[in-house]
Each structure stands twice: as structure tokens, then as C-alpha cells.
Amino acid sequence: MRPRFVAVLSVSILAIALTSCTRSDVVTPFAGATGFSTLEVGGWSVVNAQTYPNGGRLKALGGYTNWSNTNGNDWASVKPRLDKQAVEGARPVLSWGSGAGGSNAAIAAGSYDWYVNQWAGNFKTLPYTVVIRLDWEENGFWYPWATGGTAPASAHRDYVAMWRHVHDVFAANGVRNVKWFFSPNTTGKGSSIVDFTPDYPGDAYVDYVGFDLYNWGTYHAGNKWKSFTDLATYSYGLMNALTAKPQVLGEVGSCDTIYNGGATGPTSTKEGWITSAFLTEIPQRFPRIVAFMWFNADKPGECNFAIDSTPATLAAFQHVAASPLWQANFP
Numbered sequence: 001m002r003p004r005f006v007a008v009l010s011v012s013i014l015a016i017a018l019t020s021c022t023r024s025d026v027v028t029p030f031a032g033a034t035g036f037s038t039l040e041v042g043g044w045s046v047v048n049a050q051t052y053p054n055g056g057r058l059k060a061l062g063g064y065t066n067w068s069n070t071n072g073n074d075w076a077s078v079k080p081r082l083d084k085q086a087v088e089g090a091r092p093v094l095s096w097g098s099g100a101g102g103s104n105a106a107i108a109a110g111s112y113d114w115y116v117n118q119w120a121g122n123f124k125t126l127p128y129t130v131v132i133r134l135d136w137e138e139n140g141f142w143y144p145w146a147t148g149g150t151a152p153a154s155a156h157r158d159y160v161a162m163w164r165h166v167h168d169v170f171a172a173n174g175v176r177n178v179k180w181f182f183s184p185n186t187t188g189k190g191s192s193i194v195d196f197t198p199d200y201p202g203d204a205y206v207d208y209v210g211f212d213l214y215n216w217g218t219y220h221a222g223n224k225w226k227s228f229t230d231l232a233t234y235s236y237g238l239m240n241a242l243t244a245k246p247q248v249l250g251e252v253g254s255c256d257t258i259y260n261g262g263a264t265g266p267t268s269t270k271e272g273w274i275t276s277a278f279l280t281e282i283p284q285r286f287p288r289i290v291a292f293m294w295f296n297a298d299k300p301g302e303c304n305f306a307i308d309s310t311p312a313t314l315a316a317f318q319h320v321a322a323s324p325l326w327q328a329n330f331p
Contacts (some may be wrong), residue, residue, distance in 0.1 A: 183250030228277035253305035
């Protein structure tokens, strides 16, 4: 059968594409510096060898940087990493956060056009396509560009205006090798993370949509282990009602079951969660999802999302990566 999905691994994220859906990449978390270092230690080829021990390549590779020309966020530091991803035969997916810049309203008003024009010109010189995941998880409360939390009612309007303005500056510079990825956080009824619907810039300004999703399991005392379906159903419905654009999971991950007593059941292990999510739940219940990006990181103060947190989880991910379902190229 023709592959539906794509799998990808970025710096802290692994990406795979569904032969009829998609796989994801590994990216490191945004922390005011580029996120290309986590898996640079062994080189991207090591990541590919880990994921595909018998050969094969990830379809996309990701990284993070913010709006700054210092501390590794300058073009001279970012470009070699993008080039390396492209040489690997992968589609670079860059999470580009404006946190070191100004407010959404200021960016929309043109106050940072000098910077956006500079980077638009930089991207234009590249001989390959880059996906820009601009100001992700905006419907949360933890990033400067947030529309949730204590943000004013105007935050949704300002976010949309910011996105459209940045997109239009790139268009005015004649940039044709950039695709735009709208990537809010998953939400739900009664969630403190707000509905992302009013943040959507519109189909004319977006190439991919999706949401970030994590099973924190029992890492936090009192929490329950949740399946992919438990976590994705509500946001998937919102996105389907919003647009017909291809859906990509910008970040996805699961904890192990070793916290606070663990969990029980056949899919209540990280390896079981991976196998069920990508070989059963997404193909059968979420056919609009064409790719995912696994958050391949073990961050201090958080649970271990890395694909190799145990031999069993690595084997599960390798099994997914080898599945005929996940052999498509990044769309």
C-alpha cells in the first residue's frame, strides 16, 4: 500500500511522515537559544542511524531559534545547521520564535521590519525549502507571543496581524522557498489553554497546521495516563472545522510510566503508547494528520520524552519508522 504518513526527528524532535499521513523530526525546546545542539553531538547521521538501524532517512529535521542576532541565533550560526539538515535529505523545519523581538502588535505595525526583511533575504538565498513554524503554542500562557493566560482580549487579533505581516514581508522580498506552519498547543473543554481558532491567520497565510500534544502520564501526582485519542480528539475537531490544510503534529511525546506508581494496561507504557498512537489511532481515527514531530528530549525538571529512554521505547519507535504507513516524504 502507498505510504500515508511522514515521521521526522528534529534536534529534540523526531519527525516521520505517514505514507498516507506523516512522520516527524526532533527539535530542542525553545530556551532563548537555538535548539540545534542537542543531537549535534553525534551529528544528524547518528540520529538517522538510531532511528533507522538498517538504513533510511528521516523526512524532516527541526530546530529552534529566536529573533536575535546573538547567542547562536544569528544567521551565521543557523544556516550551517539548516544546510546540514538539507544535506541529510530532510526538510528543515525551523521553529522561529519572536520572543527576543517586540510584541505582536509592534511586529504587525512594522517596528521590526528591519529584522524580518533581513531574515527573509537570508532564507531566499537557500537552494532548498524551509518550513517556518512561527511563534508556536501561542494559545498557551508561557511564551511572550501568547494569546492565552493573562493576555488581553486584543491578543488574538494582534497575533493574526503579526503573522500576516511577517508572511507579507517575506512575499514582498520574493521568498518562494518558505512554507508556513501554524502550530498551537492542544486544548480541550475547560482547559486553561485557550481555543486556537481565533488565532488562525487564514489559509492564504498558512501551508501546514497542527497542534502540540504530550502525554505527561503520571509524572505529576494526581494526573492520569492518557492515550493519543484522549489528548487529540477535541483539538483535531477544532482544526478540521477551521481548515482543510495538511495537519502535522509540531511536537508530540510521552512520558514513561515510572512516575508516582506508574500506569497499568497494554498501552500504558511509553512503547505501547507509541505503537498504538502511530500504527492504530492516527491511521484509523485521525486521517487528516499527515506527519508528526517527536519531541526527543530529556529536559531537566520534566519527564524523559527521548525515544531511547528505554530499549523498549527505542525499539517501538524504530518499528513505527519502518512501517509501510510512515514512508511518505514530508508534504
